[in-house]
Amino acid sequence: xxxxxxxxxxxxxxxxxxxxxxxxxxxxxxxxxxxxxxxxxxxxxxxxxxxxxxxxxxxxxxxxxxxxxxxxxxxxxxxxxxxxx
Numbered sequence: 001x002x003x004x005x006x007x008x009x010x011x012x013x014x015x016x017x018x019x020x021x022x023x024x025x026x027x028x029x030x031x032x033x034x035x036x037x038x039x040x041x042x043x044x045x046x047x048x049x050x051x052x053x054x055x056x057x058x059x060x061x062x063x064x065x066x067x068x069x070x071x072x073x074x075x076x077x078x079x080x081x082x083x084x085x
Contacts (some may be wrong), residue, residue, distance in 0.1 A: 016042060017054035024061055032058065033066040040075050052079060 016039035036055045043051030059072055063078035 014039075014051050014054065015050070017051050017058065021054065021058050024058055029062050030067040030068070033062055033068040033072055036077065037068050038071050040072065044079065
């Protein structure tokens with residue numbers, strides 16, 4: 001039985017997290033949070049601890065008022081509850 005392989009990771013995939021950080025710096029928190037959710041999904045798919053760490057760092061700077069904050073929090077908690085990293 002062949003081993004299951006994760007898709008090949010490409011540095012361009014972390015651009016969502018970088019873009020989300022830029023949006024947060026510009027105080028566009030709703031957009032940053034939404035993009036962080038997308039980045040976290042990519043990080044999970046590719047098993048990228050770097051992307052997850054970037055999103056976690058970004059989340060610590062965002063207010064709790066942004067639209068997708070609860071979703072992002074649940075996704076981050078879910079990653080560590082399942083010990084995927």
